Amino acid sequence: MPPKIKTMERRVRVRFAPSPTGPLHMGGVRTALYNYLFAKKNQGDFILRIEDTDQTRYVKGAEDYILESLKWCGFQPDEGPENPGKFGPYRQSERKALYKQYADQLVEAGHAYYAFDTPEELDEMRERLKAAKVASPQYNAITRNSMKNSLTLSEDEVNRRLASGGPYVIRIQIPRNEEIRFQDAIRGWVVVHSSNLDDKVLFKSDGMPTYHMANIVDDHLMEITHVIRGEEWLPSAPLHILLYRFFGWEAPTFAHLPLILKPDGNGKLSKRDGDRLGFPVFPLEWKDPETGAISSGYREKGYFPEAFVNALAFLGWNPGTERELFKLNDLVEAFSLERVGKAGAKYDADKTKWYNQQYLREKSNETLVELLKPHLAAKGWNVDAVDLTEMVDLMKERAVFVEDMLEGAYFFEAPSTYDEKTINKKWKENTPAIIEKLLQVLKGLKDFSAEEIEKEFKAFIEQEGLGFGAVLPSFRVLVTGLGMGPSMFRICNLLGKEETIRRIEAGLTKMNG
């Protein structure tokens, strides 16, 4: 036998398919991230498709929010509503006309049927089954026989109802007794018996397809090769497999991602968690158009996108090495679906802060100055007199966020209060006299460099027979108002001789008074 000819590998195409029902939360961002990483790793396409088939849940601004979030994170779709490829349109609402024929096709083939039951009748059926202690009350192979549909009604009646223009839905007809199996890229074989599936609505009475229908049709038409989505979709994957089979289409590879869980109690992290847990669940700040309520975002909280993305990537995936710091392009290189875990991961907000600290320290002083400037401007400080590069160099080691460097307020204005704890502990009876002497030493300095100040300071305390602890804290608090901070000598140098002396004199006066 000749060897099997290996067909040309299809170009990898993945999609991120959020519904615009509000801001995208971090779980959604991670799903988008993994899709992007997988696509880029395999030289494929990352597609954004807006799943807005539920017109009642549409939220204004949500789509823009999604786009902006992806942009902030650094992974933008190769095709999407904003930059259509040849598979458009990329909003399902704009593809509406397309779906009906596929639903009809299924009806004709005997894989789907019309159903006319009202919502009340459906409720009633579920209640009845519940009362009868049926394990899973659902519209299925058993119950559909006692409902109003094209399987139970006469052909005439069905035609009459359809012709009347009255509401109807199209439901899939799940086969009675068969095992549906598929191989998930993350979980291996998943097997479900068809008797556990229900006759899901494929086509709604408002003329829109449901997610199940639209997602299969669009993934096929858009030539999606891999469906990478959250684990919450796992239970409906068999339904999707069945649909591919009924249409006679090749199913894409499925990969169901583990969920991101709340760090406290239990359950998956959800939009509703907002700021309740002490950290944002959204990439960007979101203002609810209805209530005006604001939910904080990582961007506005001062997180770097690379820190946010790095932290997200490591929630459920790891490279198998001990390296922790990966920027987006590093992630692309290292990523593989095989290394995605199966179990849900509790989100650790502290770890994200740590990532932020790492990335902050990695940035150049010049970059940090630029990032800090808007914050300084907001404070209304005159920053011209201060060497900001030096200031940032002093402050960055102790900062997690750019904004933390604002602790160095004393570079721009003399302290108005003095840290009480330091005063109580360090300001002794003889302190004014010591500071007075120190002041004279400083006044006598020609060279006000940090090195020179340090040298003279040390000589001074030695001569006086004092320890650092007896002088420096008081010195610091007079100049900066604080009991802690970076090198005093560098601070003085940065402030300049004149300003340093002025502050000490002012402080001495204040303390004596």
Place this chain on the structure above:
RNA sequence: GGCCCCUUCGUCUAGUGGUUAGGACGCAAGGUUUUCAUCCUUGAAACAGGAGUUCGAUUCUCCUAGGGGCUGCCA
């Protein structure tokens, strides 16, 4: 309730049929530092439980427990 998925330090995780079960965050101690932070060193901290397979199971199988998801004309 039913169905499906999952289970290594507090958290994120690496790992192998025979390892001192490794790393990171966090925590604690010590060192450096005038101080805080940084940095360095050290430490405490895990294979859910029970059977089975095996010379040997954290690793393979089954059961139990626990956790999670789904159970809509929502996605």
